[in-house]
Amino acid sequence: MEKKWEAMSPDEKQEAQFQKLLTPKDPQGNDVKFQSPGAEAAYKASVTRIKDAVQLKRIPDRVPLTLLPSMFPFLNAGMTVQEAMYDYDKCAAAFRKFILEFKPDMHIGAAQAGPGKFYEILDYKLYKWPGHGVAPQHSYQCLEDEYMKAEEYDLLITDPSFYFTNFYLPRVFGALGGFTMLPPLTGILEIYGVAFNFIPYALPPVQNTFKALFEAGAEALKWATAMGMLNGELTSLGFPNILGGFTKAPFDTIGDTLRGTKGIIMDMYRQPAKLLKALEAITPIMINMGLGAAQHTGNPLIFMPLHKGADGFLSDEQFKKFYWPTFKAVLIGLIEGGCTPFPALEGHWGSRLKVIQDIPRGKTMWMVDQTDMVEAKETLGSNACLIGNVSSSMLKLGTPEDVKNYVKKLIDTAGKGGGFIMGNGAFFDEAKPENIRAMVDFTKEYGVYK
Amino acid sequence: MSGELVKFLSDLKEHEALQFVESALSEGVDPGTLLEDARQGMNIVGKRFAEEEYFIPDLIFSGEILKGIVKMLEPHLKKTKEHKPMGKVVIGTVAGDIHDIGKDLVVFMLDVSGFDVLDLGIDVPAQKFVGAIKDSGSKVVGLSGFLTLAFDSMKETIDAIKQAGLRNDVKIMIGGGQIDEQVRGYTGADAYGRDAMAAVNLAKGWIGG
Numbered sequence: 001m002e003k004k005w006e007a008m009s010p011d012e013k014q015e016a017q018f019q020k021l022l023t024p025k026d027p028q029g030n031d032v033k034f035q036s037p038g039a040e041a042a043y044k045a046s047v048t049r050i051k052d053a054v055q056l057k058r059i060p061d062r063v064p065l066t067l068l069p070s071m072f073p074f075l076n077a078g079m080t081v082q083e084a085m086y087d088y089d090k091c092a093a094a095f096r097k098f099i100l101e102f103k104p105d106m107h108i109g110a111a112q113a114g115p116g117k118f119y120e121i122l123d124y125k126l127y128k129w130p131g132h133g134v135a136p137q138h139s140y141q142c143l144e145d146e147y148m149k150a151e152e153y154d155l156l157i158t159d160p161s162f163y164f165t166n167f168y169l170p171r172v173f174g175a176l177g178g179f180t181m182l183p184p185l186t187g188i189l190e191i192y193g194v195a196f197n198f199i200p201y202a203l204p205p206v207q208n209t210f211k212a213l214f215e216a217g218a219e220a221l222k223w224a225t226a227m228g229m230l231n232g233e234l235t236s237l238g239f240p241n242i243l244g245g246f247t248k249a250p251f252d253t254i255g256d257t258l259r260g261t262k263g264i265i266m267d268m269y270r271q272p273a274k275l276l277k278a279l280e281a282i283t284p285i286m287i288n289m290g291l292g293a294a295q296h297t298g299n300p301l302i303f304m305p306l307h308k309g310a311d312g313f314l315s316d317e318q319f320k321k322f323y324w325p326t327f328k329a330v331l332i333g334l335i336e337g338g339c340t341p342f343p344a345l346e347g348h349w350g351s352r353l354k355v356i357q358d359i360p361r362g363k364t365m366w367m368v369d370q371t372d373m374v375e376a377k378e379t380l381g382s383n384a385c386l387i388g389n390v391s392s393s394m395l396k397l398g399t400p401e402d403v404k405n406y407v408k409k410l411i412d413t414a415g416k417g418g419g420f421i422m423g424n425g426a427f428f429d430e431a432k433p434e435n436i437r438a439m440v441d442f443t444k445e446y447g448v449y450k
Numbered sequence: 451m452s453g454e455l456v457k458f459l460s461d462l463k464e465h466e467a468l469q470f471v472e473s474a475l476s477e478g479v480d481p482g483t484l485l486e487d488a489r490q491g492m493n494i495v496g497k498r499f500a501e502e503e504y505f506i507p508d509l510i511f512s513g514e515i516l517k518g519i520v521k522m523l524e525p526h527l528k529k530t531k532e533h534k535p536m537g538k539v540v541i542g543t544v545a546g547d548i549h550d551i552g553k554d555l556v557v558f559m560l561d562v563s564g565f566d567v568l569d570l571g572i573d574v575p576a577q578k579f580v581g582a583i584k585d586s587g588s589k590v591v592g593l594s595g596f597l598t599l600a601f602d603s604m605k606e607t608i609d610a611i612k613q614a615g616l617r618n619d620v621k622i623m624i625g626g627g628q629i630d631e632q633v634r635g636y637t638g639a640d641a642y643g644r645d646a647m648a649a650v651n652l653a654k655g656w657i658g659g
Contacts (some may be wrong), residue, residue, distance in 0.1 A: 103638060133548075138597075138599055139599075141597075143549070153553050182518045262510055265507040265510045266510075266511065268507055269507075271465070312505055312506055313505065315504075315505040315508070318505070318507060347627065348644075391628065391630065392630075393601070393629070393630050393632045394632060396598055396601060397601065397633060397635075428598060429599060430597075430598045432600075
């Protein structure tokens, strides 16, 4: 009899999750019909390659290859970022063309463009995007600010969900102003007085917010349907999307979009105890965000873009005190829940490698940006799979020969003994297609393990 | 008594530093002296950053403490044009890019190192750089950018400086997320720097005497 999920060890959970990836289902729960036996074989070979690279138990047949672009597929198809954000079919078509052209072993879907109309409906204030503050051909860019005030830690710590609905969300979405009038749902307990809780829903600002939500939800579904169909089609053609969802290191959650860079830095000096308490309060939320997404998508790889832990940003002492403990707790929580965390070390992380290598072996994969790959392999790489790290500058400005030489160096060093996936270091908008071609062809040829 | 404020600020003791300034002012200490002490404190912060004893958060926090001190001193100071011993630097995030965290750190470090910094902000068109170089007579230009689109914006900005006949009058440094030697070559800049300290060292080498 099959072992119950709850009774499984993290090893068994991870194995079960990869077996699930190897036998993909369509949204109705039936086995995916591959478009050809060749497509099925390619799909399974790719997933097996990735599984071997992640688990560090076997050396894959060759170095797996991934391409993790930002807006490149759309720009390369001759459209603007704006078109990709507003025309979901065009967006999907460009991404399909990109995957079919370069045939990577794994991709993470075309969701990076996102639904422009949806942002408009909710009046999203956290970003500028094409037509809303940046040029049509440029990517969206974040507007940092103190969306959470320095004196609001107690509110966040006491009830993070209430804080998000009533304070944070109305500040970053202009259309969600009605949320500020809602009472906490935890006040709904028994018949006496229960109706009082619902009075705000009669008020016009709240009703307008809900109207915007219905409209935004419909738009999000329309977009997600287009992206889902694309994923299904790519799977049937033999190209696995390995992304199950996303979460963040708690320090980045608070530092990126709540308090902002300067805000969280001030808090480390002025109210360190509150900051630490808040980091702990949101840690289980960050874990459940990943576990929930994995359950929903049926895919165990949880992406985590890492920002403020990079070299130079915090002192070693600050990193060990404020960044690492809750980040590690999220990694462990995800691993125990059967997920494979997929953190991206954005920027340089050389000084952190010896700290972050202290994780369960064979349970994570790390996208490496500008950290020295040989150093990363010797430290973090002894416990984890590394992805990377062909640079954005090389992809855009280098020659195919430059790329080939660098890819060779990566395979010879980081690729040694497995545990490595060839890929770009940072999500890229612009690149010479011939450089991507060189990266792909040379990896598939030279990266075969003998 | 002057050593105390220098020490409070350089050791990032915000509360002590502000309290010291408050009582010194009430005792009739010359606000100009206090400002000079604060500047000395900031120099030590810059030195500690250069020696990797301090990190970015320490820099930003010291800047906040300084802001608090200056706010208390301002009503007592005679309006005199601040003397900056080092040269002028024009800086900005290039067209199409709105990222400012890295650029702001460079501005801050140049400022505490004694440079007169003209910060043009974010998403700065090439011609605005040209105009600022002409108006200020600055000999050093810093171009910042986080996205790959900035590679071209930097190149276009440097081309515009060339076309205006100013290229031989200025040294140009670039920096930001994905900037490296390859990007430097592409844009035609004189140098690139990985962090704020690199920018200070470049500027010092060029115009710091």
